[in-house]
Amino acid sequence: MKLELREITKRFGALVANDRISLAVEPGEIHALLGENGAGKSTLMNVLYGLYASDSGEILLDGVPQRFTGPGDAMAAGIGMVHQHFMLVPCFTVAENVMLGHEATRFGGFLNLDAARDKVREIADRFGFDLDPDALVEDLPVGVQQRVEIIKALSRDAKVLVFDEPTAVLTPQETDELMGIMRQLRDSGAAIVFITHKLREVREVADRITVIRLGKVVGEASPTATNAELASLMVGRAVELIVHKNPPRLGEVGLAVSELTVIDHHGTHVVKNVSFEVRRGEILAIAGVQGNGQTELTEALLGLQKHVRGSIRLDGVEVSGQSVRHLLDAGVGFVPEDRNEDGLVGDFSVAENLMLDRAHGEPFVKAGSVQQRKLMEFARSKVAEFDVRTQGIDEHVKFLSGGNQQKVVIARELSRELRLLVAAQPTRGVDVGSVEFIHEQIVAARDAGVPVVVVSTELDEVSALADRIMVMYGGHIVGIVPGATSRSDLGLMMAGERMTEGAAA
Amino acid sequence: GQAPTSATNPAAATSAAVAGFKPCMVSDSGGFDDKSFNQLGYEGLVAAASQLGVKPVAVRSNAVTDFAPNLTNLVSQKCSLIVSVGYSLADATIASAKANSSVNYVSIDDTLDADHDGKTDIPNAKPIIFDTSQAAFLAGYAAAAYSKTKVVGTFGGMNLPTVSIFMDGFKQGVDYYNTKKGATVKVVGWNGKDGSFTGGFEANLAAQNTAQSLIDQNVDVLLPVGGPIYKSAAAAIRAAGRPIALIGVDADITKTDPSVADITLTSIQKGIDVGTKAAALAAGAGSFDPTPFVGTLANSGVSIAPFYDYESKLPAGTITDLDVLKSSIISGSVKVTSYLSK
Amino acid sequence: MNESSRRMQRVLREITTGSALVPVFAILLAMIVGAVMIAATNVDVQETSGYFFSRPGDCLLAIWQAVSGAYTSLFQGAIYNFDAGNFTDGIRPLTDTLTNATPLIAGGLGVALAFRVGLFNIGGQGQMLIAASVAGWIGFSFNLPPVVHLLVALLGGLAGGAVWGGLVGILKARTGAHEVIVTIMLNYVAFYLVSWMLRTPGLLQAPGSSNPQSPPEAANAILPKIFGPGYSTHFGLVFALLATAVVWWILVRSGLGFQFRAVGFNPRAARVAGINVSRMYVYALLISASLLGLAGVSQVLGTVNTGFTSTIDAGLGFDAITVALLGRSTPIGTLLAALLFGAFRAGGYSMQAVNQVPIEIVLVVQSLIVLFIAAPPLVRSIFRLPDPRRIRDQGLRLRRTKKAGVSA
Amino acid sequence: MSVVTSRASDPVVTIGGETANPVSRKVPIVFTAVTVIAVLAAISARSGDTAFRFTRSSADPTQLPEMHLPVCPTLWVIAVLLAVGTLFAWRRLLVRRKVPMWLVAVYGTLAVIGFLVWAGVGHAIPLVGLLGGALSLAVPLVYGALAGVIGERVGVVNIAIEAQLLSGAFTAAIVSSVTKQPLLALPAAMVTGMLVGMVLAAFSLKYLVDQVIVGVVLNVLVIGLTSFLYSQVLVPHADQLNTPVRLDALPIPLLSDIPVIGPVFFRQTIVVYLMYVAVAVVAAGLFRTRWGLRLRAVGEHPKAADTVGIKVISTRLWNVALAGAIAGLGGTFFTIGSGIAFNKQMTAGMGYIALAAVIFGKWHPIKATLAALLFGFASNLQNTLSVIGSPVPSEFMLMLPYVVTILAVAGLVGKSRAPAASGKPYVKG
Ligand SMILES: Nc1ncnc2c1ncn2[C@@H]1O[C@H](COP(=O)(O)OP(=O)(O)OP(=O)(O)O)[C@@H](O)[C@H]1O
Numbered sequence A: 001m002k003l004e005l006r007e008i009t010k011r012f013g014a015l016v017a018n019d020r021i022s023l024a025v026e027p028g029e030i031h032a033l034l035g036e037n038g039a040g041k042s043t044l045m046n047v048l049y050g051l052y053a054s055d056s057g058e059i060l061l062d063g064v065p066q067r068f069t070g071p072g073d074a075m076a077a078g079i080g081m082v083h084q085h086f087m088l089v090p091c092f093t094v095a096e097n098v099m100l101g102h103e104a105t106r107f108g109g110f111l112n113l114d115a116a117r118d119k120v121r122e123i124a125d126r127f128g129f130d131l132d133p134d135a136l137v138e139d140l141p142v143g144v145q146q147r148v149e150i151i152k153a154l155s156r157d158a159k160v161l162v163f164d165e166p167t168a169v170l171t172p173q174e175t176d177e178l179m180g181i182m183r184q185l186r187d188s189g190a191a192i193v194f195i196t197h198k199l200r201e202v203r204e205v206a207d208r209i210t211v212i213r214l215g216k217v218v219g220e221a222s223p224t225a226t227n228a229e230l231a232s233l234m235v236g237r238a239v240e241l242i243v244h245k246n247p248p249r250l251g252e253v254g255l256a257v258s259e260l261t262v263i264d265h266h267g268t269h270v271v272k273n274v275s276f277e278v279r280r281g282e283i284l285a286i287a288g289v290q291g292n293g294q295t296e297l298t299e300a301l302l303g304l305q306k307h308v309r310g311s312i313r314l315d316g317v318e319v320s321g322q323s324v325r326h327l328l329d330a331g332v333g334f335v336p337e338d339r340n341e342d343g344l345v346g347d348f349s350v351a352e353n354l355m356l357d358r359a360h361g362e363p364f365v366k367a368g369s370v371q372q373r374k375l376m377e378f379a380r381s382k383v384a385e386f387d388v389r390t391q392g393i394d395e396h397v398k399f400l401s402g403g404n405q406q407k408v409v410i411a412r413e414l415s416r417e418l419r420l421l422v423a424a425q426p427t428r429g430v431d432v433g434s435v436e437f438i439h440e441q442i443v444a445a446r447d448a449g450v451p452v453v454v455v456s457t458e459l460d461e462v463s464a465l466a467d468r469i470m471v472m473y474g475g476h477i478v479g480i481v482p483g484a485t486s487r488s489d490l491g492l493m494m495a496g497e498r499m500t501e502g503a504a505a
Numbered sequence B: 001g002q003a004p005t006s007a008t009n010p011a012a013a014t015s016a017a018v019a020g021f022k023p024c025m026v027s028d029s030g031g032f033d034d035k036s037f038n039q040l041g042y043e044g045l046v047a048a049a050s051q052l053g054v055k056p057v058a059v060r061s062n063a064v065t066d067f068a069p070n071l072t073n074l075v076s077q078k079c080s081l082i083v084s085v086g087y088s089l090a091d092a093t094i095a096s097a098k099a100n101s102s103v104n105y106v107s108i109d110d111t112l113d114a115d116h117d118g119k120t121d122i123p124n125a126k127p128i129i130f131d132t133s134q135a136a137f138l139a140g141y142a143a144a145a146y147s148k149t150k151v152v153g154t155f156g157g158m159n160l161p162t163v164s165i166f167m168d169g170f171k172q173g174v175d176y177y178n179t180k181k182g183a184t185v186k187v188v189g190w191n192g193k194d195g196s197f198t199g200g201f202e203a204n205l206a207a208q209n210t211a212q213s214l215i216d217q218n219v220d221v222l223l224p225v226g227g228p229i230y231k232s233a234a235a236a237i238r239a240a241g242r243p244i245a246l247i248g249v250d251a252d253i254t255k256t257d258p259s260v261a262d263i264t265l266t267s268i269q270k271g272i273d274v275g276t277k278a279a280a281l282a283a284g285a286g287s288f289d290p291t292p293f294v295g296t297l298a299n300s301g302v303s304i305a306p307f308y309d310y311e312s313k314l315p316a317g318t319i320t321d322l323d324v325l326k327s328s329i330i331s332g333s334v335k336v337t338s339y340l341s342k
Numbered sequence C: 001m002n003e004s005s006r007r008m009q010r011v012l013r014e015i016t017t018g019s020a021l022v023p024v025f026a027i028l029l030a031m032i033v034g035a036v037m038i039a040a041t042n043v044d045v046q047e048t049s050g051y052f053f054s055r056p057g058d059c060l061l062a063i064w065q066a067v068s069g070a071y072t073s074l075f076q077g078a079i080y081n082f083d084a085g086n087f088t089d090g091i092r093p094l095t096d097t098l099t100n101a102t103p104l105i106a107g108g109l110g111v112a113l114a115f116r117v118g119l120f121n122i123g124g125q126g127q128m129l130i131a132a133s134v135a136g137w138i139g140f141s142f143n144l145p146p147v148v149h150l151l152v153a154l155l156g157g158l159a160g161g162a163v164w165g166g167l168v169g170i171l172k173a174r175t176g177a178h179e180v181i182v183t184i185m186l187n188y189v190a191f192y193l194v195s196w197m198l199r200t201p202g203l204l205q206a207p208g209s210s211n212p213q214s215p216p217e218a219a220n221a222i223l224p225k226i227f228g229p230g231y232s233t234h235f236g237l238v239f240a241l242l243a244t245a246v247v248w249w250i251l252v253r254s255g256l257g258f259q260f261r262a263v264g265f266n267p268r269a270a271r272v273a274g275i276n277v278s279r280m281y282v283y284a285l286l287i288s289a290s291l292l293g294l295a296g297v298s299q300v301l302g303t304v305n306t307g308f309t310s311t312i313d314a315g316l317g318f319d320a321i322t323v324a325l326l327g328r329s330t331p332i333g334t335l336l337a338a339l340l341f342g343a344f345r346a347g348g349y350s351m352q353a354v355n356q357v358p359i360e361i362v363l364v365v366q367s368l369i370v371l372f373i374a375a376p377p378l379v380r381s382i383f384r385l386p387d388p389r390r391i392r393d394q395g396l397r398l399r400r401t402k403k404a405g406v407s408a
Numbered sequence D: 001m002s003v004v005t006s007r008a009s010d011p012v013v014t015i016g017g018e019t020a021n022p023v024s025r026k027v028p029i030v031f032t033a034v035t036v037i038a039v040l041a042a043i044s045a046r047s048g049d050t051a052f053r054f055t056r057s058s059a060d061p062t063q064l065p066e067m068h069l070p071v072c073p074t075l076w077v078i079a080v081l082l083a084v085g086t087l088f089a090w091r092r093l094l095v096r097r098k099v100p101m102w103l104v105a106v107y108g109t110l111a112v113i114g115f116l117v118w119a120g121v122g123h124a125i126p127l128v129g130l131l132g133g134a135l136s137l138a139v140p141l142v143y144g145a146l147a148g149v150i151g152e153r154v155g156v157v158n159i160a161i162e163a164q165l166l167s168g169a170f171t172a173a174i175v176s177s178v179t180k181q182p183l184l185a186l187p188a189a190m191v192t193g194m195l196v197g198m199v200l201a202a203f204s205l206k207y208l209v210d211q212v213i214v215g216v217v218l219n220v221l222v223i224g225l226t227s228f229l230y231s232q233v234l235v236p237h238a239d240q241l242n243t244p245v246r247l248d249a250l251p252i253p254l255l256s257d258i259p260v261i262g263p264v265f266f267r268q269t270i271v272v273y274l275m276y277v278a279v280a281v282v283a284a285g286l287f288r289t290r291w292g293l294r295l296r297a298v299g300e301h302p303k304a305a306d307t308v309g310i311k312v313i314s315t316r317l318w319n320v321a322l323a324g325a326i327a328g329l330g331g332t333f334f335t336i337g338s339g340i341a342f343n344k345q346m347t348a349g350m351g352y353i354a355l356a357a358v359i360f361g362k363w364h365p366i367k368a369t370l371a372a373l374l375f376g377f378a379s380n381l382q383n384t385l386s387v388i389g390s391p392v393p394s395e396f397m398l399m400l401p402y403v404v405t406i407l408a409v410a411g412l413v414g415k416s417r418a419p420a421a422s423g424k425p426y427v428k429g
């Protein structure tokens, strides 16, 4: 089916998120949509999917104008969408999530769960996924949730498919799998819109590329364009795609973890007897497929996990068992994996979010009072320094685009006196321009002598930042290898194969 | 309908009131439809007012905090007599009466003796109280005589003196019967100090289940004390599937609520309406008398209602016994104790 | 665009779009409904409507008289009494309004503060009762010097309320017990506990009395009248206003309030930011309950100082919820809402006394006002006010900023 | 290279391949406390018998003799059994496993029996009355709790249960009085309950008013309106309007003849039978049907539901209306269900207790029903004990159900998680 968007305009108050955007996607085409954070890509797709009503403009399918009053209409017209923020009900099983909205039922409206399970298995098999239809979505790692989201979209046999940043949480292998699926779908005649910030993927799979900036189409590009060309078209300036970093000047051991075991609230041992060290001035990147204990490990470092055994020493001082506040005060910087849930208070202003983890004392609270002026100055300078795109420092953070939200978290964590930085997925969903910036900041922290732990599923990021790479699988350390280890070796390790015998603790 | 041609006075006055006489009333939180003392007081006031040919003003309180403002507002409405119903209004009434010596007050159920010197604290107020234990004593005696299962029960809204005085007298009456006749009738729901209470004065499920619990103890006479909760007791009795007799309080419920007439043994009457009416009539005639009125069997301020159909179901001689007992109580040869006699 | 010019713009827009008028129209609308009820229950109206078709004028006049009479007395009972002759008497209703508003301010602040931390404190009744009992007990059983006695009783009351509410906080922090359940249950427990103490000699019962009632408060423990003995307004009001300022400071300016609000909006992020969430719950309930305690204290040492019963809370614990919600859980909003409700309470007395209007009408009108004020679009569409949908995001944003989500 | 998937040297205790549980010490601790109390009670018990009566009246078809339990020996037996249970609970803790629910139930029952034996020395405990009363006190709570569960599951906090119960009670009284047909009163009460639900839905869904505000205000509004109509209309015309005809009890053949169980559960009015049906239907419906799946999706993640074409607002509207109808039906129990005329505020805060049952029951219809039953049982236990005479002041007896609820919630239930979107308005972009 041919998709055409004509002159779509969507405003949020004074902000024009989409300014007369036109876009055409042919059947059998993968059309990539590029643009920096907040450019208006998701907004455009939400308009297409009937989630937002556009202020003006037209949607045409095979030349026929459509009127969508809600996603129901869009789906009925043959549009499917994989959303940037998962649209999954956490306490439902995979099968329930997939069947929701078009349930197979038996007599009396009773659900036919078997049919749903079969459907899930069938699609999963078709695309080579491994997925238990009866698993609860909330128990699944993010990467697997992404598969559920994809299966959901596929289960409806859509003719137009929108993928809004589906690869942000996938491993390289998973990403390759997904791109294979997209090609399959294209070949069967679907029109596909693909949004991503990863230029490699765009060039690999896209047939056509449209670039959006500040709500406007700024041009088309061919898939043969170089990364640098694409990046500068998106951001409007030249972007350095390689992080410049000097060889590490290693100091003393800053973080020493030994025999650490973490038990989650289900009683599962998610981190199993793990030991490693990070020196001052060094970046240790933890690679691994989501759900292999990285998240829990980082949370344990900040005292967020309840049931922890083993030892964590910061500059030689035992800190396991300490309160989060104590650890923050001791100089641990923490970028949580899930910024919306754990990193930001959406209803707080940008400024308030910037002081979130220092609400109990200096420099922002004196004699119990928040120092408004000081906070405002601080916020303005950080917003400028980290290039946070916002209507003002009193704008609510939930109205910022994802990448800008991430910058707020990074800005906050990097503006304290640090003795350890723990950053989980620091650039998830961030556009290339901002990735560059955030990486620079992390490297700067390391060069200032801070031991840094970065968790990332993104191998490009791991390679760009790591001085050493630690790979986790099933809660264990598979191995700790030098930063220059090849992608393919890392990929194997992430699948649980051990590289260096005995390297694991 | 037809439009009236001239304004007529709806209440045909049977006796004239002094000029500008305006009788008023403040309820406590039960309100004027509580099937209990507020309602009886209100009926007494209305009766007096229509006899005097004046319009009464009645305001309702929902909480303790309403008492003072309600009294103040009535004073500024130029009320000449203010009846406050319920012991909980006593302090507010004393305060208001002290501040407005030209207004007369009647207090139902309280002695207006905050300093406990045995005398009313203010000259312009008349306490009306009732020693209901005397009448309840008779009812207890009758209940014991009537009971076949030899278990009788009582329960109350809350453990307040004006409530427990009924239960107290009732129990003493049963005990008296036991000693007199060598019987062993048991009272459940009241042990002389404490007992079964519903926690409030609403005819609701809690009250019905309390009644049910008593019925499960095999009682065949039930005395619920506290406004409308007798209705819950009646509902429980009807569901019980065996004959159980009800004893009403305050008014003769056979008359005020014919729907329960068939199960009502008798009622312990408390002449709030009569007392209020008399006080209001006197005040209306310009002869307000602040002397406290204590309703007793002797002055018929309290009494037990007729047994109607149940008279035949009582053991022979009971009525005579009750008459004798009544005179003995009046003469003081049989002592009934209550918080009022202490 | 800088912050202050944005604020100016917002104010301008509120005026031009009629947003500022919404509360006025909401009150008007509710009073129209009230008018219908007043007319329907009026004896004259009932009589004249019997022959409406033969002489409609009678009925209309009766309706007009009933309604205007009732609302005149509402006004004269709440704001200013024109019949009083002189100013000193005429202004008395306004002071009554203030008296009635006093516990509502304090209690409303308590509920509002808890709301902002994501807690629903339905336990006002219990907290008020315990606070009133403690303050009352200190007030009548000791002989302390002036000022000292009052302050000791006041602090004792606040502590009593705080203990009752803190219990909820500790249970929530320790065991995860939901505050809604525990506060509801503790209301009943407090009620029966206080009832028992009031009828037990040696505890709260007045010596020599057999009624379940406490003795009057000692003179030194009584909150003095602000405007002299002729007016009911007492120093509780000053404490309530002080509390408003303090709560404003806590919520808007203090580091503690920052942590409170963070927990209210997103407890997970708050925890990651080093805020001890359970501790914030305990603190919030302690403060919230002491504010409700202040409401109880102002009742027992101010409004009804001649001895109290177990209904001294007078349903204010629940009214406080409505007041807090009407005030959008902000300190200033709560203050204004409490004044409005105080006026209705004060005016209700005179409406009932003068016009024999059933007191329940006030309840109905009050709740309708809350509903209408909370739903500006409804009021707009009824009165055909301009619809500010063009700038709708701003409105949404305003609404969203004001409250932490509370799920009960 | 060797493939490492799991390591034998894993030092962590796992049993039978299951994952270990990170300790809940609550149950063993509570058990221990109960056992200690039981032993103390056994030591201090007065001598005598406690009788248990299994039939309510001589009219019951199956007559069972009273059972007389000697207090001291019985208490010792129970104390020993409780001690065994406690040991078992600690053992489970050591191997990091949960104490099974059935054990908690058996334990609780034993403890209650022990308490009855201890408290009832020299008296007869009427089991049918005790349980029957418990059920009848629980009926409106169960209906209210179902309404609360449905509301919150679909994302609308239903604080207005009190209003719905009260309006149902009110309508039922009037309709049954006027028509003399109590059965007609049932649908009428459902309609008024539904209307209250619709107002809640309209204000919270269309005008985005905070759901808690609307709920609280509706309670006040309905209390005000019904009290107003009661004193202005029902009292003056009580004969025509407020003499509700009571629903008859309809014993179910055979079932109603079972001793104890029969009279308690199967000799009831239609309102009670409808309650059984409602609980079963809601429980099955919520978790097994399309209706339930969509409803829960809307309450957990409305946007996700929206993206699969479920109409969030109308789903919420109709289910809140349904919840209102259920609570309205429950309200009939106050008047025509128990044969009492309507009076002001006769629901006496039951709606709030039902709300507590919703949370106590973790937003699950069956568990909420059990919570309501527990509350009903504690209330009626209070009645029974205060009737047979207890040394404890009546006020403390009246506190019993509330204290029991707090202890149960704090001691056994603990944290509970509301449906994620409950209370949050859904606004489209
Ligand atoms: N519901 C909303 N209300 C107000 N503003 C919004 C809303 N949704 C998006 N915006 C704003 O619209 C702009 C476009 O956002 P959009 O989510 O479409 O960006 P995007 O291109 O998808 O960015 P990203 O790559 O970070 O996902 C941003 O400035 C964002 O802040």
Ligand SMILES: Nc1ncnc2c1ncn2[C@@H]1O[C@H](COP(=O)(O)OP(=O)(O)OP(=O)(O)O)[C@@H](O)[C@H]1O
Binding pocket: A323, A324, A325, A326, A360, A361, A368, C255, C274, C275, C276, C277, C279
């Ligand atoms: N929210 C919290 N989370 C974790 N620990 C806390 C928290 N609040 C206080 N503590 C710890 O409790 C102890 C005392 O705290 P308290 O708040 O009294 O002191 P404080 O830090 O000086 O207070 P503030 O700076 O907020 O005025 C400190 O050791 C502090 O680390």
Ligand SMILES: [Mg+2]
Binding pocket: A041, A042, A043, A084, A164, A402
């Ligand atoms: Mg996007």
Ligand SMILES: [Mg+2]
Binding pocket: B112, B113, B114, B115, B116, B117, B118, B119, B120, B121
């Ligand atoms: Mg005296």
